[in-house]
Amino acid sequence: MTMPIDHTRLHRTAKYFMDNGRAGTHEEAMALLRRFGLTVHVGPEIAASVPHQTALLTLVNLARRTLLGGVEIVGLPEDTVCLSPLSKSPRVADAVLELGGALSPAVRPGWPNAVIGTVPLPPRPAWRMTWEGWRGGVVPAHQPDRLNEDAAMALAPVLAAAICAAEAFAFHSGDHLLAGRRGHGLSLWQPGKNWLASDETEPLLAYLPSRLWLIGLGNLGQAFAWLLAALPYTETATAQLVLQDFDRIASSNDSTSLLSFIRDIGRRKGRVVADWLEARGFETFIEERRFGEWTRRSADEPGVALCGVDNALARAALEDAGFDIVIEAGLGAGPEAFLSIAMHTFPGARRAKEMWSRQVGEGSKSFENMPAYQRLKDAGMESCGLTQLASRTVGVPFVGLIAGCLVISELLRRLHGGTALEFATGSVSALQDIETGSAAVAPYAYGHVAIG
Structure with missing residues (x-):
């Protein structure tokens, strides 16, 4: 017997075709993706x-x-x-x-x-x-x-x-x-510039970050881990990483997150990501609590945080935990905006609380009126489950990885004397039009290793 679809098993790219009306059911959307x-x-x-x-x-x-x-x-x-x-x-x-x-x-x-x-x-x-x-x-x-x-x-x-x-x-x-x-x-050295043109200002990598705190280990957080592992760390010069996430891997994560596989369903995300990173020489520390206004960094913990959560309450508290630098990435939602990406760095001209406090308590846009959800309702799905399913965001892994590239390259630019950005926003469909704003920052002094 086929189990009815719910938010834990929803393929987040199939949802794109459910939300824009091109698929009348989750099964039709999956059949489309299989082509x-x-x-x-x-x-x-x-x-x-x-x-x-x-x-x-x-x-x-x-x-x-x-x-x-x-x-x-x-x-x-x-x-x-x-x-x-x-x-x-x-x-x-x-x-x-x-x-x-x-x-x-x-x-x-x-x-x-x-x-x-x-x-x-x-x-x-x-x-x-x-x-x-x-x-x-x-x-x-x-x-x-x-x-x-x-x-x-x-x-x-x-x-x-x-x-x-x-x-x-x-x-x-x-x-x-x-x-x-x-x-x-x-x-990644000069976002918005012609990427095919030779750029003599691009430096060779000489330094890598050595102490980071990753907040959220879903689509974006796992993209951060994939990118850090791609960097040329050596066995004797790796990074210490605090990994913070309270959630478990669900079937739906396999459609969006680079380190999530069906075999890991039910395992804590922090432990899955830690296992993968430690196999590549990183030292990890797992924090399995929600991030929020109650979170406080101690003096001996990493002073640089990379945030990949989509929760407004958590994002509003980013500057209250005691980090020296926070680099935050966010992805668009819904069938019109799922290709949108944004990166913000703190401290900056605007505070995190100012940017996200007004969104606290706001629900995601629901697409319950689309045919795919009406058919589920007609088939007997309870209203609570239907709302939970319809309000989930569309997700694709390549958008998270491109946003992750902006985040990790922000660290690398600062380590190599490049332009520090306060924000970068745009769409994966038009990367040539990405908008950025520069920030005046002190030299990076929050932990690094030299590349041999």
């Missing part, structure tokens, strides 16, 4: 390049959660040794399978294609993932634009993979007519 797929072509660079492997593993992890038809890899030798810090598997092929991808000898007809490295041009539409310095994105594979992928900051290939996943979803869903026919990317 979405992606073929990824990898070139010989994959054998010896950490950035190319990191891009591949990130794309597989993101895309398989949204494109339920599958993610198939063409051209990957099964004996390729895994060099990326994002996986502990001995071979890249093993890592791909563990993340939910598949190996394929040929192109799947009708699917769009993604290219990593030097390969024969596949059928259109096809995106080339490319990166250089602090910049990453995609270009149509049949166009000559390609950056120097041998000279990249560690987050750039992750960013390129996230943007590729976003473009693939936009192509399948029909949300952007130019998906597959445009270049789309972002500079």
Whole structure:
């Protein structure tokens, strides 16, 4: 017997089609997602390049959660040794399978294609993932634009993979007519600048943050962990991380969060993320209470907090816990705004309490009037469960990862004397139009390690 859908098992991308009326039921929305797929072509660079492997593993992890038809890899030798810090598997092929991808000898007809490295041009539409310095994105594979992928900051290939996943979803869903026919990317050193243009001001990474407090371990918090693990920490110079989240992993988290898998349902998020990070050499401390006005940081705990919660009460209290720096990210909600991203840093010109206090107690917009929810009501779903289901936000993992790139790169820019930002806002569908505001800050003095 099939269990009725509830908010813990709702696929958060399927909800997009339920909320905009394109699907009359959760089953119809899931059937639509199962028609979405992606073929990824990898070139010989994959054998010896950490950035190319990191891009591949990130794309597989993101895309398989949204494109339920599958993610198939063409051209990957099964004996390729895994060099990326994002996986502990001995071979890249093993890592791909563990993340939910598949190996394929040929192109799947009708699917769009993604290219990593030097390969024969596949059928259109096809995106080339490319990166250089602090910049990453995609270009149509049949166009000559390609950056120097041998000279990249560690987050750039992750960013390129996230943007590729976003473009693939936009192509399948029909949300952007130019998906597959445009270049789309972002500079993490100078957000809003031309990401394809060479930038001689971009520094090589010399320092990494060593002491951080992560608040919330859902879509955004797990993106922070994925990005930190992609950075070139060494066995003797890793970071101490406080991980704060009170919640358990539910089936719905598998659709949005990079470190959540069906096998982990019921486990505390903090413990799952801690296990994954500790396997990569990080030292973790777990705090399994809600964050709020009662939270106080002690003098020997990390002074820099990264916040990824969507609770207004918690966000309003961010400056009251005693942190020296808070970098907060938020994602849009609903079918019109789920691609929106925003980052704020504190202290700043506006206080966190001023920004979010008025939202405390406000409920999320409900879509109970849409056909998918009316059918559930007609089938006998109780009003409480229906409201809980309809008020959940649309969620996709690639949006959280792109927002996470802005957050982690904010730390890295401050560590390397770059422009500190007070805010950055925009949409994943138009990264060239991202808006930023700079902030005057003192040199970063909250814990770092040097890269050997």
